[in-house]
Amino acid sequence: MPARNDSYLNVWDDTVKGRDLLIALGISTPLSLGGYIFAPGAPPMPLIMGLSGAIIGFFINAVLFRPKRQLDVEGDDRDGPADLDMDEESCCAEGEGR
Template sequence: MSKIEKNLIIDPDIDEAVEYVEVWEDVVSIKDLVLSLIICSITTLGAYFIAPNEPPKPLFFGLFGAILGFAICSILIKPKRILESAKDGK
């Protein structure tokens, strides 16, 4: 690899454009967190409101909405963790 090429490779761990923040002992990006909060709120409350109005159906729909939101976010958002492996004793 030539010198120039090497300089072009950006360290994947550092990304100046993205703001990361630690919430609940793990790192998230603020933009993705907002996105996820919006998606999950909409799916959860949305499912709750379209449910037939006979208990406990609204609750079940709401729960399903929450899980649906979780699934959508898991597909859309990439975890901000970098996995490396190390030998013992280091």
């Protein structure tokens, strides 16, 4: 089986696939604009329906597209850094309590 060449884009310091980004925009844009354009009633309803469409689109995209990040953890530091091991007196200035 040939290796897939997935092209990743850097958007707002996050790594995404170009195809997934276009599909997510294709889902979110019609939902939010459709809610705004086809909303019945007085002026607050188009805003509410447009935001509702954007939130529904967000949840659909969150389910369809999982994060592509891979975290590389170096070392086994289960207790945390040693320099953060302080007692309660050393963390607060004199006269300041919690």
